[in-house]
Amino acid sequence: MTPSPAAGESVEDRVLDAAGELFYARGLQAVGMDAIRGASGVSLKRLYQLFPSKDALVEAYLRRRDEHWRGALARHVEAVPAGPGRVLAVYDRLGQWFAEPDFRGCAFVNSFGELGGTSPVVAGLARAHKDAFRRYVADLVDAAGAPATLTDPLVLLAEGAITTAALSGSAEPARHAREAARVLLDAVTTPGRTAG
Amino acid sequence: MTPSPAAGESVEDRVLDAAGELFYARGLQAVGMDAIRGASGVSLKRLYQLFPSKDALVEAYLRRRDEHWRGALARHVEAVPAGPGRVLAVYDRLGQWFAEPDFRGCAFVNSFGELGGTSPVVAGLARAHKDAFRRYVADLVDAAGAPATLTDPLVLLAEGAITTAALSGSAEPARHAREAARVLLDAVTTPGRTAG
DNA sequence: CAGCACGGAGAACGATCGTTCTCCGCGGAT
DNA sequence: ATCCGCGGAGAACGATCGTTCTCCGTGCTG
Incomplete structure (x- = not known):
């Protein structure tokens, strides 16, 4: 046609x-x-x-970006065998992304910073994207047999890596986040002392 | 006058x-x-x-915000006794901040998302702010007698908490980050197995 | 070949914004 | 009391932007 x-x-x-x-x-x-x-x-x-308007185009852009971003993440993660390795694969995917030449941080965080205070639509799409990412990590944590309490720290490491990589222009934060994630996974598998 | x-x-x-x-x-x-x-x-x-221009006002805004933000952090941290507790106090301060009614994330991350791709001045100020924060955490880690390798993961947790709190509208990420930080500090104090 | 519907290029329009200018009233000095 | 200069209110100006409209060429239909 x-x-x-x-x-x-x-x-x-x-x-x-x-x-x-x-x-x-x-x-x-x-x-x-x-x-x-x-x-x-x-x-x-x-x-x-x-x-019908620029706003509608912005919304379509964010919806499509959410799909593509999470699709690429899932494809990368599901290429490694099921288990704790899939949790760590999330940070490897972040490292790939950070190394792309036009990387400039999370489109949703950027959009939220720019319009989140004014546009409920943009704010809602950004929230939905982050919720979906958190749910995905939670599923990986669960599938790895790790306790659910690990989900939030692991998400914070990923989120921090994205922002830090964007601001610093380096892909290093992905490695740092991955190593910290491994320590957290180990610490919970091999319980040391749990201080108050 | x-x-x-x-x-x-x-x-x-x-x-x-x-x-x-x-x-x-x-x-x-x-x-x-x-x-x-x-x-x-x-x-x-x-x-x-x-x-002389709006740009100059924006620059002055960011410079002043950097001063105030880091000043408030330092005041909070230095009210607790020297040692590892000061590292954790960083996350307590974040929790206070997240609970402020007008909290909307990191002003520098927001500004970078909005103008960082266009304005080298804004991008530079955002980078400088994050560098200064990282240096401050590094000093706290050093003063606590913890290994310097902890600095980056601790910074990622803080950064991730800020973004997540902004998007979700909750102060919870400060607690999650603090708990993860405590685990990381413990893991390095009480060496468990260090897998490859 | 005449008529016509469609799509493209870009002008037009109204709104907003950064920046400057005009006009006016007030307070101090002589 | 008169003159002068400073500062405020807000109009004015030029640029940009989202959105719509006009005009024109093109290809299809009878």
């Missing part, structure tokens, strides 16, 4: 690809609809036929 | 107080100079005499 001049992707995908790259690199408010038109090659008229 | 109608604070302080509250609550770009004029009661003409 609709001709696809670049590749086999639909016009909507081309728009979302271009918009996603720009939004992530420069921030939501800094990217105008005109820049998206230029990057996607889709006319303004068609843009507004596909998405 | 300059009359201070509200309290003993200078006009510059009144501006920075008002601008800081607005910038933090709504984001940098969402706050216009007119809103700052309204909130501070300082005329536009005087605003531009004190700060």
